[in-house]
Amino acid sequence: MSTHGVALASGAHGFLSPTGVEVAFLLVGLVTLGAAVLTVTTRQLVHAALWLVVALGGLAVEYLLLTAEFVAWVQVLIYVGSVVVLLLFGLMLTKAPIGRSPDADSGNRPVAIAVAGAAAVALVWVVVDAFRRTWIDLRGPVQGSTEVSGEMLFRYWVLPFEALSVLLLAALVGAIVLSRRGKENEAEEPRRKEEAR
Amino acid sequence: MSSSDTLDVVLRLLALFGVFLVFPLLVGQMEHKVMAHMQGRLGPMYAGGFHGWAQLVADGVKFAQKEDIVPAEADRRVFQLAPAVALLPYLLVLVAIPIGPGKAVGWYIDAGIFFVLAVMGVGVLGSLMAGWASANKFSLLGGLRTAAQLMAYELPMLLAAASVAMAAGTVSLPGILDAFHWWWVPWQIVGGLVFFTAGLAELQRPPFDMPVADSEIIFGAYTEYTGLRFAMFLLSEYAGIVVLCGLTSVLFLGGWHGPLGADGLGWVWMLLKTAVLAFVVIWLRVTYPRLREDQLQKLAWTVLIPLALAQIALTGVVKVAIS
Numbered sequence: 001m002s003t004h005g006v007a008l009a010s011g012a013h014g015f016l017s018p019t020g021v022e023v024a025f026l027l028v029g030l031v032t033l034g035a036a037v038l039t040v041t042t043r044q045l046v047h048a049a050l051w052l053v054v055a056l057g058g059l060a061v062e063y064l065l066l067t068a069e070f071v072a073w074v075q076v077l078i079y080v081g082s083v084v085v086l087l088l089f090g091l092m093l094t095k096a097p098i099g100r101s102p103d104a105d106s107g108n109r110p111v112a113i114a115v116a117g118a119a120a121v122a123l124v125w126v127v128v129d130a131f132r133r134t135w136i137d138l139r140g141p142v143q144g145s146t147e148v149s150g151e152m153l154f155r156y157w158v159l160p161f162e163a164l165s166v167l168l169l170a171a172l173v174g175a176i177v178l179s180r181r182g183k184e185n186e187a188e189e190p191r192r193k194e195e196a197r
Numbered sequence: 198m199s200s201s202d203t204l205d206v207v208l209r210l211l212a213l214f215g216v217f218l219v220f221p222l223l224v225g226q227m228e229h230k231v232m233a234h235m236q237g238r239l240g241p242m243y244a245g246g247f248h249g250w251a252q253l254v255a256d257g258v259k260f261a262q263k264e265d266i267v268p269a270e271a272d273r274r275v276f277q278l279a280p281a282v283a284l285l286p287y288l289l290v291l292v293a294i295p296i297g298p299g300k301a302v303g304w305y306i307d308a309g310i311f312f313v314l315a316v317m318g319v320g321v322l323g324s325l326m327a328g329w330a331s332a333n334k335f336s337l338l339g340g341l342r343t344a345a346q347l348m349a350y351e352l353p354m355l356l357a358a359a360s361v362a363m364a365a366g367t368v369s370l371p372g373i374l375d376a377f378h379w380w381w382v383p384w385q386i387v388g389g390l391v392f393f394t395a396g397l398a399e400l401q402r403p404p405f406d407m408p409v410a411d412s413e414i415i416f417g418a419y420t421e422y423t424g425l426r427f428a429m430f431l432l433s434e435y436a437g438i439v440v441l442c443g444l445t446s447v448l449f450l451g452g453w454h455g456p457l458g459a460d461g462l463g464w465v466w467m468l469l470k471t472a473v474l475a476f477v478v479i480w481l482r483v484t485y486p487r488l489r490e491d492q493l494q495k496l497a498w499t500v501l502i503p504l505a506l507a508q509i510a511l512t513g514v515v516k517v518a519i520s
Contacts, residue, residue, distance in 0.1 A: 002488065046272075046329055047275070050275065070307070070308045070311065075317070076315035076316065076318075076319065077311055077314055078316060080318065080319055080322070081314075081315055081318025081351065082348065085318075085321065085344050085348060086344075088325045088329070089325075089344035092325070092328065092329055092341050093331070093341060098271070098332050099271045145307050146307055146311075146367075
């Protein structure tokens with residue numbers, strides 16, 4: 001792993017002399033965090049979806065700053081271009097009201113906060129622990145190019161990749177089954193009515 | 198960065214901005230005139246004197262004079278932000294489209310195809326925001342149709358673009374053009390048709406203009422807009438045509454490659470191909486009736502996606518055979 005662009009170095013880098021990119025990374029990170037918090041706290045449903053766009057876009061910028069261009073654009077393509085559009089579609093289909101939704105809160109708030117906090121702590125801890133001494137040299141050649149990403153994905157991570165494809169396939173089949181079951185019920189409805197008669 | 202580099206960047210950005218301001222208007226004027234002549238009319242003839250060349254300038258002045266109205270029940274901020282969200286992505290996309298060999302591109306992007314498709318997808322958020330924030334049932338319907346259409350047509354567009362990336366062995370737009378040979382045109386023709394059709398649907402151009410269908414839902418998401426904000430939505434449609442035609446000619450028609458004069462006159466070929474495709478876009482508008490919602494979905498899922506997948510298979514087979 002470490003040969004692929006991520007150089008191991010200890011002592012050569014310090015937190016006290018930040019470069020421009022590091023400062024930008026931190027600022028964008030703060031914006032992303034702010035947008036994420038707003039996403040879950042705002043009472044206006046569609047605004048939550050739009051703040052989510054800001055948060056996901058901020059993440060894409062973070063990837064760009066780490067020279068992972070391919071990942072950044074795929075992030076925008078999949079999350080902003082498809083997932084958020086799907087979300088907005090759902091919100092419009094259910095006629096999300098303009099203005100505050102008083103019923104946007106559920107009684108699960110404390111539990112949700114606890115779960116989110118635990119997940120965040122675990123993730124931050126694991127990631128910091130794993131990459132504590134790993135530095136990405138931003139001044140050298142681009143290290144997250146499409147070529148590098150592709151090679152890593154299909155050389156070292158083929159199995160997880162294929163496992164994910166199977167998972168997606170299962171989800172697809174599941175969606176088809178669910179939607180077809182709905183149709184059969186509708187078709188059965190008149191028959192049941194006749195039987196009832 | 199030395200001063201000559203800075204100057205270079207500034208000049209490129211200025212040139213791009215000029216293209217962004219002028220080309221959509223040219224396409225718009227072409228639409229006025231071509232449509233008129235196809236329907237046995239003359240089209241604009243007065244503004245500016247010679248064949249009404251200044252019609253769109255006059256339109257712009259008219260839009261600027263109109264009152265900017267936000268409906269009382271609307272979500273003000275989202276409503277006002279939506280036109281910018283719809284327009285700006287197309288300006289960004291122009292940066293990545295190469296118009297000539299070598300350095301004739303605004304900004305060299307390694308994952309160019311992904312950048313272009315991703316940013317174009319963001320533009321549709323503008324329509325969705327407008328549709329929801331207008332507090333108008335016609336707008337809401339328009340927004341819904343926009344979203345449904347985008348979800349159906351994004352996939353074939355991506356698959357068709359992926360086929361070209363496979364053929365060229367790179368996802369950067371200048372890289373694809375460097376690898377281009379003339380026989381790619383017949384080889385990738387199916388993918389090209391799928392890409393162009395899906396692009397039209399993404400831009401909501403006729404015959405895929407169900408989301409804005411003026412005769413049933415009164416311009417859909419844009420019903421409540423007036424003045425400059427409405428003009429921005431219109432401009433984004435025409436900028437979208439320029440971007441789509443430019444992209445199609447880069448990916449499938451060889452961009453700046455031409456039978457002769459490839460060194461100095463590459464950009465002429467590129468502009469010519471783009472203009473011809475823009476003409477086809479207008480031609481289709483005049484020729485075909487609007488597709489119904491179910492026909493739209495059926496076309497995407499049962500025709501375009503299988504065709505795109507077949508094109509990918511063909512690309513793979515030929516690629517293996519010639520290597």
